[in-house]
Amino acid sequence: MTDLLKQLRPEMTSLLNCFSAPAVLLCSDYTVLAANQAYRRVFGDGKPLQGRRCYEIMAEAGYTCRQGGNQCPLDTCQRSGTDQHVVHSGTSGNAQIDLYPIRNDNAEVVYFLELLILIPQSVVQSAPAMVGNSPAWQDVTALIRRAAPSEAVVLLLGESGTGKELAAAAIHQGSRVRNGPFVAVDCSGLPETLFESELFGHEKGAFTGAHSRKIGLVEAANGGTLFLDEIGDIPLNLQVKLLRLLETGYFRRVGGVEPIRSQFRLISATHRPLERMVEEERFRQDLYYRLNTFPIVLPALRERLEDIPPLAEAILQRLPVAKGLQLHADTLDMLQHYDYPGNIRELRNILERAALLADDVWILPEHLPANLQHLPGQKKPGTANAVSARQSSVPGVAEIIPLAELEEQYLRWARGSYGGDRRSLAQRLGVSERTLYRKLDALRSHTEHVVEP
Ligand SMILES: Nc1ncnc2c1ncn2[C@@H]1O[C@H](COP(=O)(O)OP(=O)(O)OP(=O)(O)O)[C@@H](O)[C@H]1O
Structure with missing residues (x-):
């Protein structure tokens, strides 16, 4: 030394x-x-x-x-x-x-x-939970679990809004580079030159306006995951440069001569038919083979309508405007009869709008957009439940009663009508699971002391 x-x-x-x-x-x-x-x-x-x-x-x-x-x-x-x-x-x-x-x-x-x-820890984000229980969704999660810890280059396919970015984040979370950065790149919508410098960075003076050196997204992904979203939109010229990077692990900043190494886990995604684009020579075949080592197709929401109740529930919990709101059974029925060309993103938008329109605790069928009303197979809206929900914002209460009694009645109703488990019921009620157990116990012992006529 x-x-x-x-x-x-x-x-x-x-x-x-x-x-x-x-x-x-x-x-x-x-x-x-x-x-x-x-x-x-x-x-x-x-x-x-x-x-x-x-x-x-x-x-x-x-x-x-x-x-x-x-x-x-x-x-x-x-x-x-x-x-x-x-x-x-x-x-x-x-x-x-x-x-x-x-x-x-x-x-x-x-x-x-x-x-x-x-x-910093605040930037090390975790992927939001992926919700779904349908067979189609279970197949997808099984593939994600299998691919995540491997080094496989994953290609996520599926319509827009099916959760490709969320799936990419879940793969990153389950991978060996989970503690590294997750860098998502939207390959659509940017002019080619700007996109190249976004991706690879540029040296000072590389072009007018390049006042200082800029690190590109490929370099930022070193030690983590590079997620190339909408890969089908990447221009042919850049496809060549991307292929070179994937084959050698090296790239050059725009205006630079030094080859720079970046090591990352690659995931890409597209809603475009890549195979047809290869046939039509709009996408390079060699790049397609590089990206398509482990394809995972995300199902459209219409192929897993049974996932709508838990999905809607999860989305409402994440929406600040929906705090305390509940979906009426008729609303859920309507939601399950629509075909969602915009998939989960559309469901989210529908729920956000409905939450803004709702006056009290209930999101009612009338809060949904007109194109969701009167679809074939839907229950007739305006059933007894819906009517009573409209008349009173508190289930089963038509007059002023003591608060303790109201809590008891409400708990009985919630326990009887809620389809989920106790943990999620406690979450919905805004209490801990322990508190809910205590309250339900008290309810039970109270019921046992009531002498039935
Ligand atoms: N399984 C899921 N559980 C809960 N929320 C989900 C799920 N999948 C997707 N979402 C939500 O749906 C919305 C759209 O998802 P995402 O952006 O991942 O879709 P995408 O397929 O990448 O869309 P695009 O092709 O337009 O980029 C996001 O708000 C996301 O949080």
Whole structure:
């Protein structure tokens, strides 16, 4: 270490300061030789960093190394002699670590450059739960569970709004790179040149307006998942560049000459008929084969109408405007007879609109759009239940009664008419499961004490 410090030129620290991310030079025994300003800002504690072990400094800042089950890139680099790119998970968030061996004139590794990209916990998002129980949906979730932990390149196919992006996020969550970034790229709608610089980044001065270097989405996905949504819309020119990236793992920023490596799990999605596009030469066949290693077709909502009650329930719970609202049985029946060309996204829009129109706790058939009314097979709206729901916002109560009695009546009604389990009933009632059990117990003992005439 002392010898190495002597050899280290003062320019080195100045060079490290060119990186805006934390950067350090390390010895093979994990001691810090030099650190840049960003590293000192993030990890410094007032004491000198030089001579301390990198893993101790990281641990103090809440980023665990081997002891936290993470793989040490320095160890691997010493064995392989090649660059390492890993993501470490920690209590403060995740750290993407890029480690490069630095060699002398004799090509011997003398020290290591480590660059850190810190991903705060708030950015490490989890995928919202995917709701559904129908056989069609169970088939899909079985495929997602199988594909997620593998390295397979997944192609998600299905109509717009069927949940392809949600499925991609679920695959990322179940993958080995789950602690890395999930970078979703919408390949539709951007002009080709702009899209290229979004995807690959650009160097300063690459074109008019490129005032500084920009990191592209492919680079940002290093150590995580790159999700290419609407891949069928990617222009032919860019298809070639994408293919090269997938085959070599390298790309160049727009206006750059340096090949840059990015390692990521690839998932793509489209609602377009890719196979036909290949036949019509609108999509490259070689790229199609690269993307289509593990295809998963998401069913249209009309093919799983039995999932509408739990889906509607889950969507209402996530909608702030729907707080406290309930779907009337007639409304649910109407919803289950529509064919949803816009799939789950359309169901969500319908429910959001209905929630805004509802006056009290009930979302009634009349709150649904006109094109959902009077569809073949629907129950006739305006049944006794619907009428009573319209007359009174509290089920079964027509006059002012003591609050305790009202709670009892309401609980009896909720327990009798709610189709789900107790946990979700407790959630709907806004109480803990324990509280619900206690209240139901009290109800039961009260009923036992009532002497039936
Ligand atoms: N299984 C599911 N459970 C709950 N919500 C879902 C489910 N699938 C999709 N959604 C919701 O439906 C909406 C549309 O989903 P998503 O954006 O994933 O569809 P998509 O197929 O990627 O659409 P597009 O092809 O237009 O990009 C989102 O609000 C999503 O949260």
